[in-house]
Amino acid sequence: MPIFAAADRTNLYYTDEGSGTPLLLLSGLTRNSDDFQYVIPHLRQRGDVRIITMDYRGRGKSDWADPATYSIAHEAQDALDLLDHLGVNSTAILGTSRGGLIAMALAATHKSRLIGVALNDIGPEISQTGMDAIRAYVGRNPAAQTYSEAANMRAQLMVGFANVPASRWHEEVHTHYRQTPDGLKINYDPRLSETIVPPPDTPLPDLWPLFDALAGLPICTIKGENSDLFTQVTLDKMLAKRPDMMHAVIKDRGHVPFLDEPAAVQTLNKWLDCL
Structure with a gap:
């Protein structure tokens, strides 16, 4: 089982296959690298993508850690540590939900490491309904x-x-x-709930500067038509800022699309072709 040690010596699971454009797949909040089991066959079929996945600390096959490190900042650093471990100077990222937030955070702090970002059902505004749903199940x-x-x-x-x-x-x-x-x-570690979910009525931070940090990078967004976390209003605002953003709204899907839906595969392929 491939494992690397993060900066604090937490052992993290990863996979690395194929050759070509590096593509780091970052999963949702409580999920793991299996999040991408449906899209990976389509990526393999291209034959020009190096597919890299990881389980965040406290999830899947990775070690549990101090709950204080279950944060976007630590998980973003873990992603950078993995890239360094693999000798990857720059990569594209396909981020599902929390993975998309990590990708945007990296654009703000380490943009030179990125060549493109694809967001799966996440944007710089998060619906309160979706946040309430997360509070109801995490841990x-x-x-x-x-x-x-x-x-x-x-x-x-x-x-x-x-x-x-x-x-x-x-x-x-x-x-x-x-x-x-x-x-x-x-x-995953049930203690994830201690640091991940803000208390009710806590204002969410302004994430638009993170989205703005994607300027100059090829980006695409996949949205579940019925998502309770990522609204059409937010997608429209993103498109107003980035009219060049490739996007697809996936019928009969909530949070999050599986990414093997034909419209999702078509949009991701179009984005990959631009890298």
């Missing part, structure tokens, strides 16, 4: 005791999704949960 184990029960529950609870095969939800729960003698457990 909590599922009520389901088996993967089958969890898949059925997920199909009912995932807001904004339609026309998703039952098999997809079964695959998803194997990514998000671990089977233990005591039932299913979340596949």
Whole structure:
């Protein structure tokens, strides 16, 4: 299992395959590198992309760490440490949700390391409805005791999704949960909730300067049509600032699209062709 040590010696899991344009895939808040299991076959098919993934500290196959380090700043530094470990001077980033925030943060602090950014269902304004939904689940184990029960529950609870095969939800729960003698457990450190989610009524920081830091880089945005985190209003504001931004709105998807939807694949390929 490929592991590298972050600056504070936390062991972090990563994968590195293919050759060509480096593309670092950064997952969502509680997710891990398996977040990209549906788009990676399409990236492999291109034959010109070096596909790099990592599990953030406290998630997936990476070590748990001091909860104070479960922050965008630390995770951005971990990403830079991975690039250094692999000898990659600059890379494109495809960031899902939190991964997109990390990508924008890196554009503000280490822009020379980036050659392009793709955002999956995230922008510089985050809906309060979506934040409330995050507060409701982060750090909590599922009520389901088996993967089958969890898949059925997920199909009912995932807001904004339609026309998703039952098999997809079964695959998803194997990514998000671990089977233990005591039932299913979340596949990340429950203490993530201590530092990730701000208290209710806490104003969110102004993230527009981070989006503005993407100036001059090829960017694209994938949005779930029914996302409760990333609104059409925010996408329109982004397009007003960056009319050259490639984008797609994915029908029957909430937060977040799987990225193997035809419109998502087409848009990502168009973006990759510009790098």
